[in-house]
Amino acid sequence: MRIKTASAQRERDILGKIIRISHSSLEIDARLTEIVGILAKAFSPDFCGLYSFHEDKDSFTLTASSGPDDMKLDSPCRYQWENLLREVSQSRQPSFFAEGDQLDVDLRRRMPNVTGPISLALVPIADDGFFYGVLLLYYAQPKKFGDGEGELLLIVGREISGTFRNAQLFSEAIARGDATRLAEEKDRQANKLSLLYEINNALLSTMKFEEILHIILTAITIGDGMGFNRAMLFLTDERRNYLTGMMGVGPDNAEEARNIWEYLEGRGGNLARNLASLSRNYSPKGTHLDERVRRIEIPLDKGECILTRTVREQKPFSIDSEDSTLTCKGDCELHKEVNCVLEPESPGGIRPYRFATVPLWGRERTIGVIAVDNIYSGRAITGEDIKLLTMFTRQAGLAIENCILYKYLEDAHRELKKAQETLLQREKLAALGEMAANVAHEIRNPLVSIGAFTRRLYQKLDNGLYEKRYADAIIKEVDRLEGILNDVLSFSKASKVVFERFDLNGIIEETLMTMEDELRLQGIELEKSLDDNVPEIPCDYQQIKQVFINLLSNAKDAMGSGGKLTVRSFPLSHDGRDYIGIEIGDTGRGISSEVLHNIFNPFFTTKGEGTGLGLAICHRIVDGHHGLIEVANNPGRGATFTVKLPVQRKGADEEDFGG
Amino acid sequence: MKKILVVDDEENIRLLYQEELEEEGYAVEVAAHGKEALDKLNTFRPDLITLDIKMPGMDGVETLQKIREVQRDLPVILCSAYGEYKQDLTTWASDAYVIKTSDLTELKDTIKTLLSLH
Numbered sequence: 157m158r159i160k161t162a163s164a165q166r167e168r169d170i171l172g173k174i175i176r177i178s179h180s181s182l183e184i185d186a187r188l189t190e191i192v193g194i195l196a197k198a199f200s201p202d203f204c205g206l207y208s209f210h211e212d213k214d215s216f217t218l219t220a221s222s223g224p225d226d227m228k229l230d231s232p233c234r235y236q237w238e239n240l241l242r243e244v245s246q247s248r249q250p251s252f253f254a255e256g257d258q259l260d261v262d263l264r265r266r267m268p269n270v271t272g273p274i275s276l277a278l279v280p281i282a283d284d285g286f287f288y289g290v291l292l293l294y295y296a297q298p299k300k301f302g303d304g305e306g307e308l309l310l311i312v313g314r315e316i317s318g319t320f321r322n323a324q325l326f327s328e329a330i331a332r333g334d335a336t337r338l339a340e341e342k343d344r345q346a347n348k349l350s351l352l353y354e355i356n357n358a359l360l361s362t363m364k365f366e367e368i369l370h371i372i373l374t375a376i377t378i379g380d381g382m383g384f385n386r387a388m389l390f391l392t393d394e395r396r397n398y399l400t401g402m403m404g405v406g407p408d409n410a411e412e413a414r415n416i417w418e419y420l421e422g423r424g425g426n427l428a429r430n431l432a433s434l435s436r437n438y439s440p441k442g443t444h445l446d447e448r449v450r451r452i453e454i455p456l457d458k459g460e461c462i463l464t465r466t467v468r469e470q471k472p473f474s475i476d477s478e479d480s481t482l483t484c485k486g487d488c489e490l491h492k493e494v495n496c497v498l499e500p501e502s503p504g505g506i507r508p509y510r511f512a513t514v515p516l517w518g519r520e521r522t523i524g525v526i527a528v529d530n531i532y533s534g535r536a537i538t539g540e541d542i543k544l545l546t547m548f549t550r551q552a553g554l555a556i557e558n559c560i561l562y563k564y565l566e567d568a569h570r571e572l573k574k575a576q577e578t579l580l581q582r583e584k585l586a587a588l589g590e591m592a593a594n595v596a597h598e599i600r601n602p603l604v605s606i607g608a609f610t611r612r613l614y615q616k617l618d619n620g621l622y623e624k625r626y627a628d629a630i631i632k633e634v635d636r637l638e639g640i641l642n643d644v645l646s647f648s649k650a651s652k653v654v655f656e657r658f659d660l661n662g663i664i665e666e667t668l669m670t671m672e673d674e675l676r677l678q679g680i681e682l683e684k685s686l687d688d689n690v691p692e693i694p695c696d697y698q699q700i701k702q703v704f705i706n707l708l709s710n711a712k713d714a715m716g717s718g719g720k721l722t723v724r725s726f727p728l729s730h731d732g733r734d735y736i737g738i739e740i741g742d743t744g745r746g747i748s749s750e751v752l753h754n755i756f757n758p759f760f761t762t763k764g765e766g767t768g769l770g771l772a773i774c775h776r777i778v779d780g781h782h783g784l785i786e787v788a789n790n791p792g793r794g795a796t797f798t799v800k801l802p803v804q805r806k807g808a809d810e811e812d813f814g815g
Numbered sequence: 816m817k818k819i820l821v822v823d824d825e826e827n828i829r830l831l832y833q834e835e836l837e838e839e840g841y842a843v844e845v846a847a848h849g850k851e852a853l854d855k856l857n858t859f860r861p862d863l864i865t866l867d868i869k870m871p872g873m874d875g876v877e878t879l880q881k882i883r884e885v886q887r888d889l890p891v892i893l894c895s896a897y898g899e900y901k902q903d904l905t906t907w908a909s910d911a912y913v914i915k916t917s918d919l920t921e922l923k924d925t926i927k928t929l930l931s932l933h
Contacts, residue, residue, distance in 0.1 A: 597869075600896035600915060605827040607917020612834065634917050 165360075167308050170198045171315075172353050178315050179346030184323040188220040191316060196222035199305070201293040206281070206316070207241055208289040216241050216289065223294070240278055241290045248287060250279045250310060252301045275299035279309045283317035291316065348544055351382075355548065359555045366403070368559045372552045373405035376528055382544060384528040384537075388449045390463060391516075391524035391556070397456045399464055399525070404449030407532070462513055466525045472514040472542050512537045514545050516553040523553055585776060592644045600641055607634035643769045655805065657692040658700070660736055661725055667704040668723065671712065678717045686725045690736050694805050699777040706770040707740045707797050714744025714795065722796070727803075734803040735783070741796035747789045755787065774799075817930055818842045820861035822852040822878065823894070824870040828915075832865060835919055836926070849873030853881055861889070863930055865922070866909070868895040879908055890929040894922065 177190045188206055196204045203223030207216040216238060244251060253276040277293040291313055301309075355375045362368060369389055376387040386406025390399050458464050462473055511529035515522045526549055530537060607630075614627040664686065675682060711721055722741040727734065747755060756775040774797075778785045783801040819841045821832040829845040836843045844859045846852040848870055855861070864882065868875035879891055893909045911925045 597896045601825055601828065604896070604915045604917050605825070605831060608831050608835070608919055609827075611917065611919075612831075631917075638916055 166198075167304060168357070170194065170308065171311060172350075172357070174312055174315055175353065176346070176350045178319040178322075179349060184319065185219065187319055188316070191312075191319075192220040192222050195291070195293070195312065199293055201277075202296045203292075203294040205292045205294075206289065207237075207292065208281075208320075209241075209245055209287060219289070237292070240276070241292070244278045244280050244290045245287060248280050248282050250277070250306065250313070252277050252306065254298060254300060273298045275301075277301055277306075277309060279313040281313050281316045281320065283314045283321070286317060286321060288317050288320040348547070351544075352548060352551065356551055359551065363559055363562050365556075365559050365563060368555055369403045370405065372526075372555070373403060375548070376526070376545070377405050382528075382541070382548070384541075385530045385532045386445060386528065388445075388527045389516075389524065390449075390452070390454075390527070392456060392467060392522070399454045399456055399467060401449040401452035402524075404443070404445040406443070406445050408444040463525050463527060466513040466515050467522050470515050470517075470522050472512060472546055474512040474537050474539075474542055475510065510534070510537050512542055512545070514542065514549045516549050516556065518553050518557040523557060526552070582779075585772070589776075596641045596644045600638075603634055603637055603641070607631060607638070610634065643773070654696050654698075655694040656697065658695055658697050659690070659692050660695075660700070660738060660801070661686040661688075661690055663697065663701050664704055664723060664725065664738065667701055667708060670705075671708055674712065675721065678712065678715070680712065680715055680718065681720045683720055683722045684724075686723070687727065690725050690727060691803060693736055693801055693803050695781055695801060696777075699780070700801075703774045703777050703799060704738070704740075706774050707799070710770060711740055711742035711744070711795075711797075714742045714746075716744070719743040719794075728800065730784070730800060735800040736803060738799045738801075739796055740799075741794060743794040746791040746793055746795050747787070748791055749789075752787070752789060756785075816840065816842045817862045818844070818859060819926065820844050820846060820852060820855055820859060820864045822846045822849070822864060822870075822875070823867040824848060825867075828867070832919075832922075835923070839923060839926075841926075849875070849878035849881070852878055856882065856885065862933070863890045863892070863926060865892045865894050865926075868893055868897060883908055888933070890933055892922070892925055892929070 173194050174191055177187055177194070180187060182190070192204050192206050195201075201223070203221070205221040205223070206219050208219045209216055240251070253274075275295040275298055277291075279291040279293075281288045281291055291309070293309075355371070358371050358375070359368060362371070373387040373389055376382045376384050384406075386404065388404040388406075389402045391402050392398070393400050454461055454464055456464050456467065462475065466473055511527060511531075513525050513527045516524040516526060526545070528537075528545065610627050610630040614624060614631060617624040617627060668682070668684070708721070708723075715721070720743050722739065724737075724739040724741075726737050726739075728737045729735070755771050775785055778799055778801070781801050782805070783799060786798045786800070788796045788798070819836055821829055821836070821843060823829050823832070823845070824847055826847075829847070833843045833845055844855055844861065846855050850873060852864070852866070866875045866878060870878075873881075875893060875895070879893070882889060882891060890910045891908075892911045892913055894913050894915055896915050910929055913922050913925055
């Protein structure tokens with residue numbers, strides 16, 4: 157999934173720069189020149205001009221420009237520009253002229269010094285009924301303006317209009333004498349906007365849940381961010397109706413706080429990049445505070461808790477212990493964990509404890525709450541602080557919600573992929589089985605002839621003849637080949653299951669009986685614990701016996717001589733269904749991790765002899781029974797295979813009876 | 816002497832079964848396909864038939880139906896390299912089903928048992 161397109165990012169960057177400049181404290185003309193410079197760089201026109209309109213004189217002047225001098229208003233093409241500008245001033249609509257498009261012949265004729273194809277963009281600098289002029293972009297070549305570019309230019313036009321308007325208000329204010337207050341106000345406004353812009357950029361840099369949370373909380377606590385001492389984030393768990401602590405960011409004591417602040421002051425640089433890189437290095441093993449916040453769980457209907465009230469009432473709270481009508485009684489989990497009330501015995505007497513909460517809004521509901529405090533600095537939390545924090549949490553809430561949705565999507569995607577892989581594996585096996593069966597049958601007839609005729613030959617030859625030994629060798633090899641064919645055929649046949657009720661313990665006992673001698677010969681100890689409460693279950697006797705034979709002989713082969721074979725049966729529950737578990741464990745070499753993922757694939761083998769079908773057959777048979785086969789592996793110390801077979805068959809599988 | 820008709824499309828198998836069964840003391844005739852088998856039913860009048868399933872033209876299962884139409888009680892052993900025909904209901908009309916292997920012991924035992932029952 158692509159989170160954002162490159163062009164959208166580019167547009168945001170351009171706009172971000174322009175917004176910062178238009179809110180800066182530079183003189184208006186300098187600001188306009190800067191803006192034109194940014195536009196010239198971003199759109200690369202051959203000439204970019206900002207014409208301000210003077211209502212009293214009904215004329216335009218070129219206020220800022222970028223490009224050759226002869227393009228300016230007092231050059232030979234003055235007449236034509238002025239005409240075009242006037243049209244925009246009347247329509248208040250942007251015009252885009254492109255060669256072969258709307259560029260009329262007359263216009264071209266009136267510009268004798270322009271010979272090649274040209275393109276023009278004229279954008280009104282207007283907003284809310286105010287009109288301040290026209291922004292003009294000129295290209296000495298054909299140029300198509302994309303929808304995104306057109307819209308961006310319109311927004312830029314509005315932003316410049318705001319700059320003009322502010323300047324106008326400012327000069328009016330100077331006339332009234334309250335310039336300083338206004339300038340300060342404007343500075344703060346500008347800082348706020350660019351801060352939010354920076355944080356937003358940082359939030360866009362990741363889709364990882366923990367990183368998003370960490371960026372949000374760091375932005376709240378970082379010095380050139382919002383500068384709170386500590387920040388804690390809680391999300392609602394609607395299913396359980398609880399408010400759950402997700403993360404806390406902030407120093408654990410005043411000394412640590414000083415160190416961090418000093419460190420951050422020394423860093424400098426771009427806030428967005430700092431935030432993003434801080435959060436990328438973020439490790440889940442957080443601070444003491446973080447650990448404690450993650451332990452907090454508060455029932456959402458708890459009445460007196462400020463946190464849950466914030467969620468319920470969807471409004472911010474600010475609690476100031478010095479002067480407050482709303483005091484926290486300190487009997488909630490938050491208090492216990494982060495000590496959020498007065499510290500009466502702290503050295504300098506009673507220190508004011510200030511904290512505030514703001515709700516986290518999603519698209520349609522409150523998804524949580526952010527709590528902030530100034531426990532170390534004791535700095536008062538102003539209405540301005542809360543306002544900024546509220547503005548920010550609107551962005552933050554959306555980012556978190558997006559991220560959660562993205563996580564759902566990712567999970568769903570992963571599930572789908574897993575299902576697809578299982579399906580593929582099954583198809584692969586089915587195709588392979590069919591092919592194997594065909595080949596096996598074709599081989600079987602000639603093999604019968606070879607083997608049986610050699611047997612006849614063997615009987616006719618006198619004992620002691622070399623030829624008799626040769627015949628014997630052929631007979632043995634043919635027997636082996638026929639054994640392999642039986643393996644392949646039982647593998648390809650495994651999809652046809654004949655279900656009847658059988659006692660699994662009985663099948664195991666029978667299988668073990670046939671192996672007793674071999675186990676004794678190899679000095680293998682047998683530890684058997686079969687649960688008498690295991691009920692009879694529907695299964696295909698032959699197939700299940702085959703599974704036990706394969707697993708037991710694998711276990712036996714893995715141990716060589718000596719060792720202990722463990723066989724257990726027991727009832728168990730899995731995903732709400734009843735199963736019987738059969739565990740077969742050995743004390744052999746175990747399975748090396750490189751091959752572990754291969755063991756259920758057909759024709760995979762690590763044994764010197766064998767077809768590599770044993771486990772594939774088991775897997776297939778167990779699959780046909782809607783059961784599970786799992787392996788617990790301990791390289792060098794042994795492996796334990798567990799077969800889980802359902803006690804009840806699924807209703808949808810009745811057709812298996814007909815097979 | 817009991818008479819056995821061996822039906823198989825593979826010459827080597829026919830030869831093998833004929834020699835092995837003759838050594839067991841049976842009179843053996845062979846047929847290469849279903850049509851020939853039905854013809855020999857009347858001329859040879861066998862006491863038992865071994866019948867291959869996969870044959871060109873009329874296959875063993877079809878031949879079995881035809882045999883049953885004229886001789887309901889004649890013992891027929893289906894011999895095949897294919898185990899899965901066991902699940903085919905039409906093969907249940909046979910008296911036995913033996914999967915071919917190079918060791919003919921199972922086949923011989925089955926023949927002996929069936930002949931002693933009849």
